[in-house]
Amino acid sequence: MSSLFPGSARSAPGLPSLPTPPSGWPIGxxxxxxxxxxxxxxxxxxxxxxxxxxxxxxxxxLVERVTGRLNWARVLGSGALSGGxxxxxxxxxxxxLTVQNPWFGPVLVxxxxxxxxxxxxxxxxxxxxxxxxxxxxxxxxxxxxxDVLSQPKHAEQARDMLARLAMGNQASQQ
Numbered sequence: 001m002s003s004l005f006p007g008s009a010r011s012a013p014g015l016p017s018l019p020t021p022p023s024g025w026p027i028g029x030x031x032x033x034x035x036x037x038x039x040x041x042x043x044x045x046x047x048x049x050x051x052x053x054x055x056x057x058x059x060x061x062l063v064e065r066v067t068g069r070l071n072w073a074r075v076l077g078s079g080a081l082s083g084g085x086x087x088x089x090x091x092x093x094x095x096x097l098t099v100q101n102p103w104f105g106p107v108l109v110x111x112x113x114x115x116x117x118x119x120x121x122x123x124x125x126x127x128x129x130x131x132x133x134x135x136x137x138x139x140x141x142x143x144x145x146x147d148v149l150s151q152p153k154h155a156e157q158a159r160d161m162l163a164r165l166a167m168g169n170q171a172s173q174q
Contacts, residue, residue, distance in 0.1 A: 022054045024149030027158040033057070036146035042165045043158060052151040053158070057143030064139045071134075075126040076119050083118015087111040 030036040036055045044050045068074070091110035095103040150158040 022056050022149055024052070024054055024151050025155040026147050027053075027150045027155055028148040028162045030146045030148070033143070033146050036148050039148055039162050039165065043161055046161055048158060048161060049154060052154055054149045056147045056149060057141075057145075058147055059144030060141055061144065062139060063142050064137045066135050066137045068136050069134060070126065070136055072123075072126070074136075075122050079118040079120075079122025080115045081118070083114040083116070083121070084111060085114070086118065087114015090114065 028036070028039050030039065033055070040050055040053055040055065043053060087110045088107070091107035091114075094106050094110060098106070148158075148162075
């Protein structure tokens with residue numbers, strides 16, 4: 001089982017683990033997570049003890065990408081869809097737990113109730129915003145760069161391996 005804060009030690013049984021800064025020496029710095037991952041894959045493919053490697057995102061930023069404009073039709077449609085899924089799920093659970101024939105009657109009733117509930121709750125939420133956020137978006141945390149760290153006893157070996165990888169990539173691009 002993996003911990004939420006790997007590498008942190010518990011001070012006493014029952015107390016939560018606290019986040020700790022990463023340790024190790026820098027062995028590479030990359031502009032994208034994919035490049036950092038490729039570097040660690042290269043180390044793993046060459047029998048390097050990768051359990052001593054850490055990828056650290058530096059200069060974190062929250063990026064919110066706008067996906068569209070909101071209007072009443074879109075809000076009510078989305079509310080109906082999410083309420084419908086919830087109603088369908090609850091209706092199927094009820095139909096499994098009861099021995100009623102036909103079973104689809106309760107499913108349809110709860111499905112319809114879910115659609116109405118979803119539309120009403122979406123409408124209340126949208127109306128309460130009073131036009132302050134008339135767009136939909138998705139957010140993610142990204143880093144400005146990704147540093148790869150290794151424990152000191154293997155750092156020089158890792159730097160050499162990553163330098164050979166970089167030299168191989170440069171030769172193949174020419």
